[in-house]
Amino acid sequence: LLFLLRGRAAADALDDEAFAQSGVRDCKAFFSGLERLLTRETRVLDIGCGLGRMDAVIAPAVASVTGIDIASKMIEQARERHQAQDILSFVVGNGIDLNGLDDASFDLVYSHVVFQHAPAPVFFTYAQDAFRVLVPGGDFVFQIVEQGENELPEPPDSDTFELRRFSEA
Numbered sequence: 001l002l003f004l005l006r007g008r009a010a011a012d013a014l015d016d017e018a019f020a021q022s023g024v025r026d027c028k029a030f031f032s033g034l035e036r037l038l039t040r041e042t043r044v045l046d047i048g049c050g051l052g053r054m055d056a057v058i059a060p061a062v063a064s065v066t067g068i069d070i071a072s073k074m075i076e077q078a079r080e081r082h083q084a085q086d087i088l089s090f091v092v093g094n095g096i097d098l099n100g101l102d103d104a105s106f107d108l109v110y111s112h113v114v115f116q117h118a119p120a121p122v123f124f125t126y127a128q129d130a131f132r133v134l135v136p137g138g139d140f141v142f143q144i145v146e147q148g149e150n151e152l153p154e155p156p157d158s159d160t161f162e163l164r165r166f167s168e169a
Helices: 016-030 053-061 072-081 120-133
Strands: 043-047 064-069 088-092 106-111 134-142
Touching (some): 016 053, 053 064
Parallel strands (some): 043 106, 064 088, 106 134
């Protein structure tokens, strides 16, 4: 599944309450119309989970949530922040693929405001690997910026800050 959404910047909050509310806001926007994917039986993987802001919001509705992120400090903080929610787990990834995660182990793989910062080859590797870790018939939902007319040139692969744009194809 491909979903092109116009999202907001992640974690733009200053205090814990505003941080939590930004997770609620972004989950509502991201999963709007897709609520059927979040059931008590759903095992979820979040690629680029950061501090687990959105994972904490969906956790009460699903069987389990695993967040993966390249930033070990963020994973450390996510584990601390969400230690009371035993269905949440967080792992450090390599920033290229989903190595270390078992085949066919998730019903839903999602990623919010991550892939537009990844060079195209990295995005495609993650996409291929997402289907490896999904059960047959599972769902892969992600957000990217849609390519439009008169766009600026794509940033070099070494730049993971500037936005990349993708065509629907």
